[in-house]
Amino acid sequence: MCMGSALRSGPCFLLGNFPIPSISATPSSVIPWNGSVKILCQGTLESYLYQLEIRENLTYRVVEKKLGFQEVAEFVINHMDTNTAGRYQCRYGKEHRWSAPSEALELVVTGLYDKPFLSTNGGQVAMPGENISLRCSSAHVSFNRFSLSRPGGATLSRHRDARLQGDFTLGPVNLSFSGVYMCYGWHSGRPYVWSAPSNALELVVTGTTSQDHTTENWIRLGMAGLVLIVLLAILAENQLGPQVIHQKDQQDLPDLSWSRQESQTEWTFRLTPKDHQGYS
Incomplete structure (x- = not known):
């Protein structure tokens, strides 16, 4: 059967077993007096006809139609007032059949009374x-x-x-x-x-949750580990440093060795390096 008054000026479409479209409003469904709003109706890529409707008691009235293959159709209300506020729904057509209507979208106009x-x-x-x-x-x-x-x-x-x-x-x-x-x-x-x-x-x-505390504890543990690594590096450097310096300085110190002469009882000292041998 056809959809009655909704399609009086168009072809007779049957109700198809299609995904239900979604409807939304941007920037908001609460619009100040004389403001504008964009209504989005999302169907499928094969949809070639979209229809925006406003509910009136147990029936509805067609507001606008959009023709053309598109997944999302846009409907714009340029001036919100008491006549354009209400419950909206949309549907799409493909393969000469209509989808079921979307869920209701409530558009509210504000500014008609003094503010609370x-x-x-x-x-x-x-x-x-x-x-x-x-x-x-x-x-x-x-x-x-x-x-x-x-x-x-x-x-x-x-x-x-x-x-x-x-x-x-x-x-x-x-x-x-x-x-x-x-x-x-x-x-x-x-x-x-x-x-x-x-x-x-x-x-x-304000304040932190248990999850926040856990994150902070991990950060503290990481910082403590980093400080410990730095301290161990400093300690290792202090221990190895004097040994290296001592080995280097030994090259410039005299080599105090002794030998006993066969015919004498005196000790003879030899000074190294070679430039000091003249004193032996």
Whole structure:
């Protein structure tokens, strides 16, 4: 059977048993009002038709099509607003058949409401293994949903059924939790329309883990071994040095040998080298 309204203006494609495409957004799926975003739909090298769709309740609406053999198709939204925010999916066609749709990609537009305030109940510095509690609050707008995110990254958590504030717990934390965090407020009736971003809150996770200690211990052992080798070399040089010097100096010292004359009882000393034989 055909895909109904999705292909009213095109040929009738059947559903094929193809790999499911993947969909992503760059630079982020959270876009400020009037900002631009690029949607990437990845299929196969044999794909010659791509289709971007936006979900509307139980059905969907075709947004744009791309024709041409390519593994990845790019769709650009130049101006994000409340009409372009929503849940997107894509699919590709080959061999006169359509793939199944991708998973949903949620595009959110921000800046429609005043920004909330992000704070931490404890300090902004934590040790690995600890938990960090954050609070997103609004003094002027009665949001019933709050979201915590990092700039350029995915939404980390969403707090539901809140009134004026949302509490988030991060942890147990490690060094990767260090960075800048922001939060947004929104209403459950308009899940893809968020407030302006809150103030940026920087968290720092400091200290070392057991793996870090092991690495440091190996470094210390290596340095100790190097110092030991240097000390042994110095000691060996000090022991061999005087012997070499003594052997060299002996060549310049007189050779005090003695001989007993057959007819005399006196001792005769001979001085060497040859230039001193005149004194014998």
